[in-house]
Amino acid sequence: MGNKLLSEIAKAVNGTLRGEDLSVKDIKPLNIACEEDLSFVLDKTNNELACFSKAGAFLCYKGFETTKPVIEVDSPKLALSKVINIFYPISYREPLIHKSSVISENAWISDKAYVGPYCVIEEGAVIEDNVELVAFVYIGRETKIGKGTRIFPFVSIREKCKIGENCVIQAGAMIGNDGFGYATDSYGHHTWIPQIGGVSIGDEVDIGSNTTIDRGSFVDTVIKDNVKIDNLVQIGHNCTIEKSVILVSMVGLSGSVHVKENAVLAGQVGVKDHITIGKGATILAKSGLMKDVPDGVTVMGYPARPYVDFFKERILIERLPEIERRIKKLEEKIESLKDQNNNE
Template identity: 35%
Template sequence: MTYSLAKIAELIGGTIHGDDQTIISGAAGLEDAVEGDISFVSSDKYLNVLESSSASAILIGKNLYKSDIKTPCLLVDNVYLALSNLLSIFSPDIHDVTEDKTMSFISPDCQIGEETKIGMFSIVESGTRIGNRTKVYGQVFIGENVKIGNDCLIYPGVKIYPGCEIGDNVILHANVIVGSDGFGFAPNANGEFKKIPQIGNVIIENDVEIGANTVIDRASMGSTIIRKGVKLDNLIQVAHNVEIGSHTVIAAQAGIAGSSSLGSYCQVGGQAGIVGHLQLADQTMIQAQSGMTKSVKKAGTKWYGSPAIEYNNYLKSFAIYKNLPDLQSRISKLEKLLEELQQQLK
């Protein structure tokens, strides 16, 4: 399907500089674009690449546009938000599910919504309810009494344990585990560990996306809760009774220990660790590979390091740390000089 640049501007917004009847048939990066493609520029460091690009049009931030750019441009306030809307136009429907009811098992008492599809070799156990237009790929396991909302997308290998609840417009990528037992064990007099039954569940609210191989443990009692709009990357561990606030984003390989609570609009970098029973305020930002060991009460703060300290303090401390070899050498020289002076005074 092709669109004029004017039509694209109508669909995603923005102001056109250049030929608004330029025909666009796809989207690609600056270096890969061919005639008919629209590309994008999100930083001034890519402006020099623009000159050699074969793209027919450029999506560009208003603050980056220069009048000497010869390629037709669509100027927007937020390049990445506009790019998201743009790619939705050219994104093919890759989410079709092949159904064969002779090769899957759906308990007779399940409630399956209209236009919902369940792929081959998937299992849906007793008492489960799935809403409308949800797509369940092959080899998915959905346990007893699970609730799944409308317009969800559940990729192959996902396992949803009994009693868990999933809202509308949720995406679970391959091999996500929802509702596995929390890591709960009690030591006895002999130093052996006895398993603590995990009788709670997991609640995932609307508009959540969870990356491949992420695990969300069920609560020991009550619920582990993933609030509306949360985005979790691949390979994240969310322990029992954790609550992640709305529209928080967490990058790959992060881990959150039991009973910790993250506020809304937080950002957590890759491989960060959060110990148990912490409360982090809204809009907390944690840099990659940091280790949070204490609660954060003030909203909008940044943290870095392990154990993590406030970001600006970390930068000051690191400036000293990286100079430690030089400082140590200077101290050694001063000590030697002091020793010589003491010898002269004797």
């Protein structure tokens, strides 16, 4: 990792350099940065901390005031992600097929791929250029892994799944296990319905640790491009997740849920089966979704409803003790008036 000129960084993030064109050696947070480092001020809440920072320069929002050199950008958080990649670029492992891995003779593996220790690759699987299977990864038969995808230890991707290019699948994720489908007879006996679909995942999809994505019952469960999935998320069979959706930790989607583009589901959201969540909708944390959500709407609560209505209800609930006292006083006054009338 070599030093970088501020002017080079500004050009890379489409920013504007104000002040001296210093050479910086690293990107660090405000509280630990030194004079040779570039730090970052994402918004006005960081202003006070920036005043005491020893950083030599700042990546910042437009209008931030300081005597030190700055790179001004429209979106500091987005620019920060690019700067981190400048100082810490992704480095792919050298091509290798480790001798401890078990690979079918009928699998196809690019000579530019890395297959680490104790991986299993079944018949008909395809592993494309610059794929990394770090270690202990299972790839089922006729499953395809697209270029540049990195898969970390103890990931299982079962048969007839498709993973796009430049995806990241974190340790312990399970893709393509059987969906939860049963038929129950009049005696209450449950019979499993075979799940014969697959899972189709687009490009630049990130999947967190211990997330599970079930295969479809007849057609594929579909995750489209640029979807970001946190740890411990459950996606049921036949779900469709459209482009650039964010699913935060412990979200649970029942079968056949349709989540449209750019929707955000915060932590611990539970979603009933066969529901549609509209484009750009936001489901706030710990909500239970029982019906469709229109485009662009924010909901929360259990059952989930528009967040304005939720907070109105919360305010009323917090006022209940006061309301109860007032009702009791009114009841006492009414009783007093009744007694007065009876005495007259």
